[in-house]
Each structure stands twice: as C-alpha cells, then as structure tokens.
Amino acid sequence: MDRRTVLRAATVAGGAAAFSGSLWAGAAHAAPAQPGTGPYGPLQAADGRGIQLPAGFTSRIVARSRQAVSGTSYTWHDAPDGGACFTAGTGWIYVSNSEISSTGGASAVRFNADGSIASAYRILSNTNRNCAGGATPWGTWLSGEEVSRGYVYETYPQGGKAGVRRAAMGRFTHEAAACDPDRKVIYLTEDESSGCFYRFRPTTWGDLSSGTLEVLVAGTATSGPVSWARVPDPDGSPTYTRSQVSGAKKFNGGEGCWYADGTCWFTTKGDNRVWAYDAVNQRIDLAYDDSLVSGTAPLTGVDNITGTRSGDLYVAEDGGNMEINMITPSGVVTPFLRITGQSSSEICGPAFSPDGTRFYFSSQRGTSGSSSGGITYEVRGPFRS
Template identity: 50%
Template structure:
C-alpha cells in the first residue's frame, strides 16, 4: 500500500483533471466509465450466484487474496437477517464459489479488513457488536465484545500503532480506537474515545450496560453519524453520514482535518489515490496532489447509494455495491488500467 496521504497544505482542487480522462456515455446497467475501463454486475440481491442467493441490502465490503484468485466480502444491512456473504474469484475473474460467512446478526452496515485476513462485520443496531469473520469460510464468526456495544458502523486497522479505529452511527456519535492486548487477537483490549482536546481517553464500560459508550467520557468529541472508515499511509479517513463530511485523522500528529463534503464511502488504491462514493451515485478519485475528479457514474437505478468500495489484490479491479430501497442492490466490478496496479 502506498504511504502517500492527502494531508498537504492547501485546499482540494475540485474539478481537477482526472488521470483517466472524461467519463464516457453509460453502457449496460447504466455504468459510465472512462475509456479503457469495463464494468459488470457480479451479483444481484435475491438472485443466484454460484448457487447462493445473494443477500439483500449489500453494504460494506473488502477484498482478500486467495491463491491465484481473490475473495470479495459484502455485508447485508437488513434487520434481523443481516450477516455477510463472500464471492470467490478465479485468476481469470470468473466466479468459482459464493457462500455465507456470517448469519444471525442484523444491520451489518460497514466493517473493515484486518492485516491477518479476517473481516470485521459491524452491527448498527442498539448495543451492536463487532464480529470477526473468516472470508475463506472455514472458521465460524466470533463476536469481539471488548470492542464495545454501540451502533457500530465501520472499522479500520492501523498496523503501525496496532489499533483498530471504529465509527459510531449516532447523531452525536464518537470516534473510537481499540487497543488489543495482543495485536492479531481482538478478544481482549482497551476501548478509547477521541476527545475534543485531541487526546484519547479510556471508555470505562465498553459493554455499556447502564450508560452508552458515547456518554461515559465527558470530553468526548461528537460527530454527526460516523460511517465509513479506511486507514492508509498513517491517516485514518472516515465519513459522517449526517453531514456527508470526509475527515482525515493523522495518527502520527493527532491532527484532524475536514477534507471535503458529500462523501459516503472510501477506499484507496496502490497509487495513493483515494476513491470516494458520493451522494450523487458517483465515485470520484482524489489524487495525492489533491485534485478531485469523477471516475465513474451510475445512472441506473436512480437513487442508488454506492457502498463497499474495495480493490482486489494487485489493484486492477474495483468492487462496490449499489444499494437501492430497503432490500435491493447490485454488486459491480470495474476493471481497467488503474494507476499503480500490478495485476488485472
């Protein structure tokens, strides 16, 4: 992963020149892309894919290496029957298998991948939990209760400081970090909350039996509905759903920057570019030089929310889902000459 970040002097250059040129007219499925790129739907809610009925309301996602192929994991944001499923891709991009990796949970909105190749699926419900899941489908998912009981949205691992950042889906939610006792084992550890002073304070009762975690530390900083979360190059980027802000927390200096507005989801590419899903069903690219330009647009279905952005190992394929209504959704793959990619 590139060590470049966006934390440089000066504002973002909105309307910058895209490294891929202009978006062309939409093709099949309403997906508009730059020249040289192609897209396809790899799964649709309620329809069979490799023998599995793909889940409704697809949300957060991530990719994992799998021999010469790879795996894409996707959460389901349904109440009561949420969970997560996986698609296993062969080296040529064909789908070899599809299977569930988490069941019996609800409102699994976002999450995050770990450096040891597990998937953290987060429940948004009251006193929600974080489940550590095996994307390869061989081990049962396990709740990681030490990471707190609150409306979890997303998780992002910081291997440099050996912590996991967590967002909270409340209008007065907080931004947390979890310090495991042993990096690579999330069974035990300390939950801390970011304070208005810029420092971190321990949450006295992560289980939140009597008082919500966000109300336990007097000086905790508030955010308007924490949402997506992604760590790269010493910076944890996260979004807030209420106001659509993209934030950047520099873990090296403890500086917090408001980067831009209108962003819902985020990931990064090997080039150091950020890819952000906007409220207009568009994915923009933000270069390390702070230029912002459209990369793709989804014209159909109207009103879709783009979620689950993730690059396959090698950086040559981008996955995301378009969630529409309460249950519908499609999961897309975009392939092409991404900057910094070493595999297609």
C-alpha cells in the same frame, strides 16, 4: 453572506491546492480538496448496465440479490453494503455485508486467477443490520452492526469457520473499521448524529478477544491536536459509549474508514466531510468538505471509502447523484463513476482486488429501490498503480 458562501470564498482566496506529495503522508495542515480534472478524464455515456465510466474502463455484474451468483447455487443476500477483498491462493475473495435486520450477516464470492467466479457462500448469519466494517492484516473481515449497542463480529472470508462476536470492541452503532498495524490499534466509526471516533487496542495484536476501547478527545475545531481517553464501559449500558467521556469529539454520522501510511481517513455523512487523522502527530484535519468547495460540490452524501497504493481515495455516495468520487494526492476531487437509473439506492462496499486491477462495489437497492434489488459490480480498466 451565508456560511457556505463565506467558507468557499475563504477557500478560493487561500488557493485550490489541497495536498502536496502523497495524501498518505502530507494531509495535515492542508486545505480541503477542490474539484478538478481527474487522472482518467470525463465520464462516458452509460454502458449496458447503466454505469458511466471513464474511457478504457468496463463493468460487469457479479451478483444480484435473491439470485444465484453466476456459476454457483448460492443466493446473494439482500441490501449489500460494506465490503473488502482478500487474497485466496492464486485468486481472491470479495466479502460483502447485508444490511438487513436480524438476518443480515455477510457473504463472499471467490474468484479464480482469471477473474471467473469459483464459488460463493455465507460467512456470517443472523446478525443485525451489518453495514460497514474492515479487513484485518491477518485476513479476517470485521463486520459491524449498525444498531444501538451493536457488536463487531470477526469473520473468516475463506469460509469453514463461524464468525466470532468481539464484545471488547464496544457496543454502539457500528459502521466501519480500519486497522493500523503500526500502532497496533483499530479505528472505529459510529453512525450517530453525535457519534464519536474510537480506537481499540487489543491486548495482543491479532487477537480481538480483549483490549481497551478509547475515544478521540478534542475541541470543536475541524483541525488541530487531539488525544485519546479510555471508554469506562465499552458495553454501553446504561450509558452510551459516546456519552461516557467528557470532551469526546462529536462527529455527525460516521461512515467509511480507511488507514494507510500513518493516516486514517474517515467520512461523516451529516456534514459531507472526509477527515484525516494523522496518527503520527495525533491531529485531525479536513480532507474534503462540500461547504468548502469553490462552485458545485461533486461529492455529496459521503459514505464508504477505500484507497489505493497510488494514494487515491475512492468515496462512495449514499444519495448525491450515485457517484464514486476520487480524491487524488494533488487534492483534486472528481467523479470516477456514476450509476444511472438508480436514484433510490446508495453505493456501498468499494474495494480493490489485491493486485489493484479490479474494483468492486454494490448498489444496495438497485433499480427497484428495494433491499431485494441489490446489485454487486466489478470494474476493470487502466487503474494507476
């Protein structure tokens, strides 16, 4: 019997129910999520844009790489990646990174209250392979460089102000960031096969110009108590940050990161896992692992992640069959949407509008399979609140 068969058998014997109550409050010590029927039912046939959605949901294209955003003169960037939404007057803003070498940066689309596009513009220029990032409680977007000894840049979705390099947050292969306002720290993932999971403690909450970078320390187990240790040299030169602290736990390709209600959820693409860091009790557990699934795993190629007020997680695939899957508070993992005809792409930047009624994401390389073919979408429908 191989490892996957053994683990799946153990999971089935232990029961399929993964979480009780809210995902945000009850992840610790629970078994990983299992396939099941989602709250919105099965996916329907693909619409005119090649998107399969549950009944009652519709999609539209917001922007295409190298084309002017509808109603504006602004040309959308190549290779759209991580994204987030921000309140802007009676409307909102969707921010998107560009995972292009040397000229990456980030752009924004501003929406009116009725969802029409008001404007589009650049908020960060001439940075390197801006992959994921995260929103801050004070309304800025943290854009990370996915290169060796890359930086985090703090950018301003409203526009009119240049992005600022935040060197104190460490130089490594940055992916996502998630703010924990309760403990006044920012969690950071690292896209390396032997990467680490970090947290940054600003000297003053809301000011990222100085602070302390720490790394999670634990054994090799997939669950149990953890601790944090200071990274001696956040600049990572000549020794990479991930190699400076003995006992730092290694994660296989850190990707998306999302915090809510005492738990930070983060993904690792090398082993198709979604992790739950319980910040209250300082322990980690697995929320999802494709090798622990009974039957065919619906979610593979795990990447960006976001969540909703109802406790649902939405996990995008880089690879797999181009789906965004939900993980519900009851521990069910199920496809929410699928992009057809774009097998050479990946799904990036899932984010909800501030009122939770609209959902944004990008196909980084679209139908062409090239970074110049990126497409950014919006989905509307009866999302549960």
